[in-house]
Amino acid sequence: MNMGVLHRSIGSWPLRIARWSVFVAACVYLYHHLAGAQGTLLLPRVGRTELVCILAAFLGVALNWGLEAWKWRRLIAAVVHVPFIVALRATLAGTTIGLITPNRTGEFIGRVALLPVGYRAKASFVTMLGSAAQFVVTILMGGSAMVLFHWTGTGRPCDGLWWYPLLVGTFVLGTVTLAVLMRPSMIIALVALVPFPGHRALLAARALRAVDRRTILATLASSIARYIVFAVQFTLLLHALAGVAWGPALLTVAVIFLCTTLIPTAVLTEIGVRGSVAMALLGPNVSDPAGVAAATLLLWTMNLALPALVGGVVLLLERSIARRSVSPSCVPA
Numbered sequence: 001m002n003m004g005v006l007h008r009s010i011g012s013w014p015l016r017i018a019r020w021s022v023f024v025a026a027c028v029y030l031y032h033h034l035a036g037a038q039g040t041l042l043l044p045r046v047g048r049t050e051l052v053c054i055l056a057a058f059l060g061v062a063l064n065w066g067l068e069a070w071k072w073r074r075l076i077a078a079v080v081h082v083p084f085i086v087a088l089r090a091t092l093a094g095t096t097i098g099l100i101t102p103n104r105t106g107e108f109i110g111r112v113a114l115l116p117v118g119y120r121a122k123a124s125f126v127t128m129l130g131s132a133a134q135f136v137v138t139i140l141m142g143g144s145a146m147v148l149f150h151w152t153g154t155g156r157p158c159d160g161l162w163w164y165p166l167l168v169g170t171f172v173l174g175t176v177t178l179a180v181l182m183r184p185s186m187i188i189a190l191v192a193l194v195p196f197p198g199h200r201a202l203l204a205a206r207a208l209r210a211v212d213r214r215t216i217l218a219t220l221a222s223s224i225a226r227y228i229v230f231a232v233q234f235t236l237l238l239h240a241l242a243g244v245a246w247g248p249a250l251l252t253v254a255v256i257f258l259c260t261t262l263i264p265t266a267v268l269t270e271i272g273v274r275g276s277v278a279m280a281l282l283g284p285n286v287s288d289p290a291g292v293a294a295a296t297l298l299l300w301t302m303n304l305a306l307p308a309l310v311g312g313v314v315l316l317l318e319r320s321i322a323r324r325s326v327s328p329s330c331v332p333a
Contacts, residue, residue, distance in 0.1 A: 053240035054298070057233040061302050064229045065091055071133075071222040072111065075126050078210035080119045089314045090114040095304060096311035107131075110315060121200070122207035125187070129211060132181045133223040135261065139174035141227060142258025143167060145251045149281070170258065182216060184208035231257070234299050241298070242291030244282060252281045274300075 065088065073087035082090070094111040098104030108127040112120040146167055180186050191205040234253045238244040244252070259277045275296045279289060286292055 050240035053236040057236045057240075057299070058302055060229050060233040061306070064226060064233070064303060065095075065307055067222050067226040067229065068130075071130055071219055071226070072127065074215060074222075075130050075211065075219055076115075076123045078215070079122045079126055079207050080115055082115070086114060089311075092307050092311035093314045094311065096308045096315055099304065099308045110311060113315065121204035125205045125208055126211060128187070129181060129184065129208070129216065130219055130223070132177055133216075133219045134226070136174055136178045136181060137220070137223045137227045138257050138261045139170055139177070141231075141254050142261070143170040143174060145254030145258070146170070148251055149255065170262075181220075182213075184211055184216075227257075230303070233303065234295065237295035237299055238278070238292065241295045242282075242286055242289075244286060244292075248282060252278055255281055 069084065069088040069091040072091055073082060073084060076082070076087075090111040090113075093114060094107035094109070095104075097110035098107035100106070108124055108131070111127060112123045115123050146163070150163065150167075185208070188202070188205045188208055191201050194201065231250065231253045234256070235244075235246065235249040238249040238253070239246060256274050256277045260274055275293050278292050278296065279286065282292065
């Protein structure tokens with residue numbers, strides 16, 4: 001055997017082990033949680049109308065991740081051109097990595113893994129704009145829902161002196177992030193102040209200059225659309241499984257998303273945070289607490305667990321997919 005081929009084969013083993021480890025870790029976690037490690041969760045009995053709501057929520061999964069893949073593909077077009085199917089695979093691969101990182105912060109790692117090595121650092125910085133756009137939408141929507149909760153008296157937890165600084169902080173955070181999103185040059189300036197890793201990071205960050213205002217606005221629009229899809233999914237499940245009225249359900253979902261975004265969580269605790277926040281906000285509007293827990297678990301399963309399993313397979317096939325499908329383009333200086 002040629003020694004160069006042998007060395008490349010040996011050198012690829014750590015990457016293969018890493019991919020398999022991520023895949024196995026995700027599978028073990030899903031089995032542990034869904035097999036009822038904390039008790040078996042029985043879904044309430046549902047009628048025909050409730051079943052239609054659940055099926056409609058399942059149909060939203062394809063739309064949800066399709067929008068995210070389209071958003072990411074348009075963003076990284078400033079760095080590298082990829083077909084939509086590759087963008088979708090990369091998005092699902094990112095879901096797998098995000099499943100085992102706090103607040104799913106590692107999603108971008110799985111995405112850029114499907115890109116050529118020379119473009120991964122630049123694509124990582126550009127991907128930050130997509131995450132920032134989704135963060136802005138979640139923060140501002142959640143803050144608006146808190147205002148409606150307070151003014152309408154729908155949610156008792158939104159009363160008291162503690163509520164005002166939280167609301168102000170929410171809108172300040174959302175506004176500052178929006179300002180940075182609309183002017184990516186601010187990110188480049190911040191990276192220039194970091195002494196380490198220095199020059200390489202700055203060169204990669206300069207890829208943000210190739211992202212124009214129209215692309216940023218399209219990213220915000222697709223983030224809003226994805227947020228609406230996700231919120232409607234959760235509302236449908238809360239209505240079907242817990243009998244929550246449409247209005248309180250929509251407001252509650254917005255605040256739940258806000259809380260799970262701001263509170264540092266791992267995947268093992270995110271479901272508990274969502275469920276407890278839902279119960280605290282809905283209060284007397286919920287006749288079946290088990291239904292709230294069932295809706296929370298089902299939403300997590302359809303939107304995160306199942307895509308993460310598919311993404312795990314994609315990660316295992318990452319090298320061959322990237323080699324066959326990706327065509328790089330030049331980045332403006």
